[in-house]
Amino acid sequence: MMKKLINHPENVVQEMIEGMVHAHPQRLKRVPGTNVLVRRDAPVRGKVALISGGGSGHEPSHAGYVGAGMLDGAVLGEVFTSPTPDQILEGIHAVNSGKGVLLIIKNYTGDIMNFEMAAELAEAEGIEVKKIVVNDDVAVEDSTYTTGRRGIAGTVFVHKIAGALAEKGASLEEVHRVAEKVVKQVRSMGMAMTPCTVPAAGRPSFEIGEHEMEIGIGIHGEPGTERSRLASADDIASKLVAHVLDDLKPAPGDKAAVMINGLGATPLMELYIIHKKVSEILAEKNIQVIDTFVGEYMTSLEMAGCSVTLLKLDDELTELLNAPADTIAWKK
Amino acid sequence: MMKKLINHPENVVQEMIEGMVHAHPQRLKRVPGTNVLVRRDAPVRGKVALISGGGSGHEPSHAGYVGAGMLDGAVLGEVFTSPTPDQILEGIHAVNSGKGVLLIIKNYTGDIMNFEMAAELAEAEGIEVKKIVVNDDVAVEDSTYTTGRRGIAGTVFVHKIAGALAEKGASLEEVHRVAEKVVKQVRSMGMAMTPCTVPAAGRPSFEIGEHEMEIGIGIHGEPGTERSRLASADDIASKLVAHVLDDLKPAPGDKAAVMINGLGATPLMELYIIHKKVSEILAEKNIQVIDTFVGEYMTSLEMAGCSVTLLKLDDELTELLNAPADTIAWKK
Amino acid sequence: MTLDGTKFVNWIRRANRRIQENKDYLSELDRAIGDGDHGINMARGFAEAAQRLTGSADQDLGALCQQVAMALLSKVGGASGPLFGTAFLKMAGVWKGKDHASVHELSLALREAVNGIKMRGKAELGDKTMVDVWEPVSRFVAEKAEHLSWRELCVFAEEQMDKTKPLQAKKGRAAYLGPRSSGHLDPGAVSSFFLFEALCETMEESGGDR
Amino acid sequence: MTLDGTKFVNWIRRANRRIQENKDYLSELDRAIGDGDHGINMARGFAEAAQRLTGSADQDLGALCQQVAMALLSKVGGASGPLFGTAFLKMAGVWKGKDHASVHELSLALREAVNGIKMRGKAELGDKTMVDVWEPVSRFVAEKAEHLSWRELCVFAEEQMDKTKPLQAKKGRAAYLGPRSSGHLDPGAVSSFFLFEALCETMEESGGDR
Numbered sequence A, B: 001m002m003k004k005l006i007n008h009p010e011n012v013v014q015e016m017i018e019g020m021v022h023a024h025p026q027r028l029k030r031v032p033g034t035n036v037l038v039r040r041d042a043p044v045r046g047k048v049a050l051i052s053g054g055g056s057g058h059e060p061s062h063a064g065y066v067g068a069g070m071l072d073g074a075v076l077g078e079v080f081t082s083p084t085p086d087q088i089l090e091g092i093h094a095v096n097s098g099k100g101v102l103l104i105i106k107n108y109t110g111d112i113m114n115f116e117m118a119a120e121l122a123e124a125e126g127i128e129v130k131k132i133v134v135n136d137d138v139a140v141e142d143s144t145y146t147t148g149r150r151g152i153a154g155t156v157f158v159h160k161i162a163g164a165l166a167e168k169g170a171s172l173e174e175v176h177r178v179a180e181k182v183v184k185q186v187r188s189m190g191m192a193m194t195p196c197t198v199p200a201a202g203r204p205s206f207e208i209g210e211h212e213m214e215i216g217i218g219i220h221g222e223p224g225t226e227r228s229r230l231a232s233a234d235d236i237a238s239k240l241v242a243h244v245l246d247d248l249k250p251a252p253g254d255k256a257a258v259m260i261n262g263l264g265a266t267p268l269m270e271l272y273i274i275h276k277k278v279s280e281i282l283a284e285k286n287i288q289v290i291d292t293f294v295g296e297y298m299t300s301l302e303m304a305g306c307s308v309t310l311l312k313l314d315d316e317l318t319e320l321l322n323a324p325a326d327t328i329a330w331k332k
Numbered sequence C, D: 001m002t003l004d005g006t007k008f009v010n011w012i013r014r015a016n017r018r019i020q021e022n023k024d025y026l027s028e029l030d031r032a033i034g035d036g037d038h039g040i041n042m043a044r045g046f047a048e049a050a051q052r053l054t055g056s057a058d059q060d061l062g063a064l065c066q067q068v069a070m071a072l073l074s075k076v077g078g079a080s081g082p083l084f085g086t087a088f089l090k091m092a093g094v095w096k097g098k099d100h101a102s103v104h105e106l107s108l109a110l111r112e113a114v115n116g117i118k119m120r121g122k123a124e125l126g127d128k129t130m131v132d133v134w135e136p137v138s139r140f141v142a143e144k145a146e147h148l149s150w151r152e153l154c155v156f157a158e159e160q161m162d163k164t165k166p167l168q169a170k171k172g173r174a175a176y177l178g179p180r181s182s183g184h185l186d187p188g189a190v191s192s193f194f195l196f197e198a199l200c201e202t203m204e205e206s207g208g209d210r
């Protein structure tokens, strides 16, 4: 059932990390004895440090975004499992240069709790820490009675924009403020046609019929909010964009950045076909698309499917989105 | 059976091209009425022009490499089908600035013949054209009794290095010479665990058992040269590297660039696990790895599998590999 | 009737065995309404906890609890790691310096554990989480006090676990499924039941019922 | 017995119908030892060729042939596009300015077509390609000359097609499979047979046998 290029299911994260460090010695170093990858030059003096993290299986998130202009460190959990507080704390120690640390957290109970505990431990040591919780997934209802929306591909825009401001020497407050602005202005929604298989589980995350799809999917192989008959690319794109626009409510003439994110097994060809429709709809609504990103930014192992993300841009965000970045997966 | 984000199987290439042009208007333009994508600023004055192409389904190859420092144009065929001579000729017209055009061709009968016919037509018009045929796939026997080795992921290194020299203003002879050098020094081998489905065919390219894999696979969903029991990532990496080294025969101390290329559905995580072993073997053999590329460079729709490419570097190639490039899929 | 260091170690080792045996079952439950890793997470954490205790000569319940807490916090990850970790951390606080705990002292520790879980996870009774086992169990122990029957507690804990089945999840990953989360047991409620079942069996075995 | 413009158009339209009907079959054959697109490629190309001829009032065999060649060259792609395209291009050269072709003139055109295919693709008889149908068919027509029976030619062409089955491919994509290519018909040999079958049927229908 499980066809993977692995050795032992329990070792995938360890071996991936070793492979990454071997492949990118100019960019990354591993904090010894941990699953934390940080910038080669960490801690960077006089700079607010950014840490992101979460379960593995979302590559290139998050270690692919470690480098100048984006993240200082990534803390890697087991596949789809939040990293533990001790690991996050090691990450904080490795990147902190005294100007404070921003923790970029996707809104999942596990991530929130583990990062919170790490932040409490760091603060107890006198390290200045702020947290930003990303919750861009409009598939999930956001109310005080729920855990709120999930964080998905929109998180990468937070890395980019907050990272660019930090690189300019801004304070922790400033970096946190701009991260909050991105979170307010970014919305996503995803869908999948096939499940994925967590190596240690050895079986697909759900069963799905030959002509079915899941709409409103997250990035952990979980079922979506709705199962329906597989539709055309145009219909799927329309549905995802409609939900995103409904929630974000951009005005005609607004500027935006678009991300069409592949979940793992979907060819670039199909992502561009989705994008064709997305860009047509945005043109109709008179949304000015300033920049477009089509590819795999936040995956869910080998799931077939995609998500559509829209980020409303003002001048500040546009400038920071365009600022230089030099990481494995994002170069500008 | 076929779960794809498409509208009509016959329109996938057209719609992909439209999506690409919408997504990257600063980088690409489409030659009107054709399936040819060229640099926004084509034809570039005083520069030898590079054209690559082939069937679609290998994205980001080849349009993803169109831009400063790499290709001037990409000619896109139907899925896995060589483009036709008239399209290639349109590409030549669109990029030629009078300094000559290099056609980068992967060694497949169809590509060779279509590009040859286009070259004959262009030469008849007085356009200076040279061809370079890439044949890096060591899985296939190279003898005068066969069609010779196939061109696979190593082709991307030809784009990069010949493109860098052309960008510096070198002559067509010079650019052709360095492309030939890359072809002489680059070797690849691939494997796959699942077939892929050409949209218009609607069914998988081959059947394969749950515990089997194909070794020596190309990039068109064709069966490999050998079917065997699915092995561990380490065993697979060892086998692929062994074949490549056997053929390339680098000496201890030689410098090289490595590419671990995903065929479409294989997560980055697994590619890094493969790379871990590859880099260990190369270290043992005392091959000095100067640069490593892990990701999807030359895919085969949604196949699960990978290829390993080794390029032997001298000072010239190292410098050109490191030269700036600004394309969708390769930025340096 | 009292818990001591040896029984505590036996409890955790028994809980570990139960979790290892049910690793796939727990993941299967999580696959239905979560992300399918609960068994993997718990198995990784309790294996570590059991192993750390095995070498330990400590008899201080607080110190033993603290070791379990740290093992769970640093090995489980996900949502259940900080929650089970916090529970044991809070129990460690209550039992600090004690090498015996009466049922009353157990109920005090459980009360703190429940407070800790709820503080960390912000879930309430009926949200279809592990709280739905921990909170009633803690109350049951407090109410029965010295009259507690381990066998009854075990049956009671299992009933609480079963009650999560019809509920719609309001916290954790299952909450994303909305109404689709009904009709499935909550994985964390099931692993919590295993933990209490192991406690009851350990106490019963060593002391007989009551 | 002679081919004229009307018969030529009927031939290509009949070939097109046959190829459309067998589109999946041809792709299926190509899936076994190639990349599974031969039916798709040929169907795309012959649909275009048939459509271009439908409007054409031309009776010049050379011009009609040229139209087919250009349609195939610009629509088929892959290996078969330039090969079938070259074949018709070469035939167009022989038939330029002619509105009738005798069997002898057909054999001259076929000889040039075979030369063109071999020049372009560098395959020899026995390499398991379309050459294995075209070359013997061309010889058969030349040898039989005015005694040619269309029915016999059709049977002969089918035999040549069948003979590709045991062969190991030496050219084209199937060559990569080495010994694994044996035991399968060559897709291009099969589509070539369909082309000649359509020719025989057209000629038989219009002129009776001989």
Ligand SMILES: Nc1ncnc2c1ncn2[C@@H]1O[C@H](COP(=O)(O)OP(=O)(O)O)[C@@H](O)[C@H]1O
Residues within 6 Å of the ligand: A080, A081, A082, A109, A110, A111, C030, C034, C035, C036, C037, C038, C041, C042, C077, C078, C079, C080, C081, C083, C117, C120, C121, C122, C123, C128, C129, C130, C131, C171, C172, C173, C186, C187, C188, C189
């Ligand atoms: N906010 C919460 N409060 C209490 N328990 C929770 C909360 N969120 C999740 N849980 C428990 O955690 C269990 C899931 O744990 P696990 O699968 O290991 O972590 P994750 O959800 O991060 O994959 C759920 O079944 C539930 O019992």
Ligand SMILES: Nc1ncnc2c1ncn2[C@@H]1O[C@H](COP(=O)(O)OP(=O)(O)O)[C@@H](O)[C@H]1O
Residues within 6 Å of the ligand: B080, B081, B082, B109, B110, B111, D030, D034, D035, D036, D037, D038, D039, D041, D042, D077, D078, D079, D080, D081, D083, D117, D120, D121, D122, D123, D128, D129, D130, D131, D171, D172, D173, D186, D187, D188, D189
């Ligand atoms: N070098 C060659 N000479 C003659 N015929 C060839 C040659 N290479 C391939 N062919 C023919 O082309 C057919 C395959 O065509 P097709 O599948 O359309 O193209 P591709 O191989 O590019 O996918 C083969 O079955 C064979 O008959």
Ligand SMILES: [Mg+2]
Residues within 6 Å of the ligand: A080, A081, A082, A110, C035, C037, C078, C079
């Ligand atoms: Mg999890």
Ligand SMILES: [Mg+2]
Residues within 6 Å of the ligand: B080, B081, B082, B110, D035, D037, D078, D079
């Ligand atoms: Mg083909």
Ligand SMILES: [Mg+2]
Residues within 6 Å of the ligand: C030, C034, C035, C036, C037, C038, C078, C173
């Ligand atoms: Mg889980």
Ligand SMILES: [Mg+2]
Residues within 6 Å of the ligand: D030, D034, D035, D036, D037, D038, D078, D173
């Ligand atoms: Mg083919």
